[in-house]
Amino acid sequence: MDTVPEARSEAAAETAPAADAAPTAPASVHPHLLFWVPALLRLSLVFVAAGVAWWLFGVVAGLSLALLVTVALLVVQLSYLHQLGEWLHHPHSSRLPDGWGAWTDVFARLYRLRRDDERHQEELAEWLARFRQAMQLLPEGVAIMDDVLFLEWCNPAAERHLGLTLDKDKGRRVTNLIRHPEFIDYIILGRYEQPLTLAIRNRKLVVQVIPFENRRQILVTHDATETERLEAMRRDFIANASHELRTPLTVIVGFLEIAMADPGMMEATRVAHLKLMTEQGQRMQRLIEDMLTLSRLESTEFPLKRERVDVRALVEQVAEDARALSGGRHEIEFSVEGPDVMGSLDELRSAFGNLATNAVRYTPEGGRILLSWTRGPNDLRFAVADTGIGIDEQHISRLTERFYRVDKSRSRETQGTGLGLAIVKHVLLRHGGKLTIRSEAGKGSVFTASLPNTSLPG
CATH class of the missing domain: 1.10.287.130 (Signal transduction histidine kinase, dimerisation/phosphotransfer (DHp) domain)
Known part of the structure; x- marks a missing residue:
């Protein structure tokens, strides 16, 4: 009697879909009948074959045939049982063996179960990868702790906010990593209804613990530094x-x-x-x-509208306005050695005009003011150089703040609003440029508005 040899990945790949597509038994047929009827039929065939051999060749031949067939069937069953045990150690749908008799249905069912399990695992791995990617991109810090406050996982934002390193700090107690008295009190007391505001690493953080499951807690951090700065600016303004x-x-x-x-x-x-x-x-x-x-x-409601700006005409107009404001009290000159640019004429006129006006206001009578437009190695520059009173270095970094004045009494005398350089700064930011200031008290100043080479007409 022939037996079916063991089949590995190739046979499984070929036969499993067939088993998957095999028609299922009618709902009225009891599952036990599907097993016992074929088994009893096989045993009947063995007994019939043994009886025929008995009748033709004698009792010894009949019993010998029955014994050999029984042993062969037993070996086949033990072989499939061994293959099943080996597969269970390393289950994979592509390694599932083939089968014969009742084993065909057993292996087909195992194949379907394993295939479904692998598909579910792949979906779970995909969702986990998406979740981790989303956590990586979140601006909020997220850290997961167990019930005794040992760190299990955190995203990059939490690492930045709290000074953590997941590879190094995983498995360590969070209260040992963040040694801040208010934070430790917040964690120990467990009053998580309200968030806690902390000053950590020169940042203002809003921290809140969210319990979930029975043995884990989520620590969420929000960086409120920029919000606080904007709120302070609003109040000051x-x-x-x-x-x-x-x-x-x-x-x-x-x-x-x-x-x-x-x-x-x-x-x-x-x-x-x-x-x-x-x-x-x-x-x-x-x-x-x-x-x-x-x-x-x-405001984002007023996008920058670029047009070709005739820089020579613009600088000439700025110089004329400066001379009118000066009333002949200063020597004002200008030079244009650079190309035209693409930008907002009104905004650039406002920025350049504010720089020239400041030079007139803060330069004593008889002083000299030079307006120049040049092309540098990597940018285009409008510079206003004067021989005015100059500025101490300690004030230079704050000059573009709203209403910031080095000398308030002098600013009122010169009819300044305190917003001119703030306007210059924002105009240049909209054009991708920047403002640089060089000054020394008593020796004059140079204000340079730089625009990128991308402002050149195409």
Whole structure:
């Protein structure tokens, strides 16, 4: 009687789909019948063959044939049982053996179960990879701890926020890694209803622990440094703007009260008061215009509209405006040695004009101011050099802040709003450029507005 040889990956790959596609038994057929009926038929065939041999060749031949067939069947069953045991040590659908008889159905079912399990594992691995990729890209820090606060996993944002290193710190207690008294108290007390705000590594973090499952906790961190900085800027801006507007309003209201209280005011006094109120009103108008300009520059609702800018005409106009403001008190010259650029004419006129105006305001009478447009190795430069009062080095880094003034009294005398350099900075940022300042107290200053070579016309 022939037996079916063992078949490895090739046979399994060929036969398993066939087994998968084999018709299933009708729902009315009991599963036990599917096993016992074929088995009893095989045994019947063995007995019939043995009986025929008995009848033809005698009792010895019949019993010998029955014994040989029985032993062969037993060897086949033990062989398949051994193959099944070997496969269970290293289960894989491509290594599943073939079968004969009842083993065909057993191996087919195992193949389907293993194939489904491998597909589920692949889907789980894919989802896990997506989850880890999403965690890697999150700006929020996420760290997973067990019930005794040992670190199990964290994403790169948590490493940056808390100074952790997953490869080195995994398995260590979080309270030993983050030695901050407020954080330790927060963890130990377990009052997780409200987040905790911490100052760690020169950053302001909002930290919250979220319990999940029975033996794990999630530590979430949010970097609020930029939010806090913007909030501080907003508060400072409102306070400074209110202060700047309060002074001229006080002057105007005060003079109006005086005029109303004294209808017979002398003509000369009335004219002087009207002149001062006009100056203060113009000051408020300039301040409001600069505030609106700065707001527009920072808004995403007003994208940069590029056009070809005739730089020679622009610099000539800026120089003429500077001469008009100077009233002949300064020597103002300009030179243009660079090409035209693509950008916003109005914004560049505002930026260049603010630099020239500042030079006029802070240069003593008889001083010299030079406006120049040149092409550098990697950029295009509009520079304003003056022989003015200069600036101490400690103030240079803060000059572009809103309402920042080195000398407040002098700034009011020169009718400055305190927003000019902030406007210059934002115009250059919109054009991909930057502002550099070189100055020395008592020896003048050089303000350079640089634009990238990408601003050149195509």
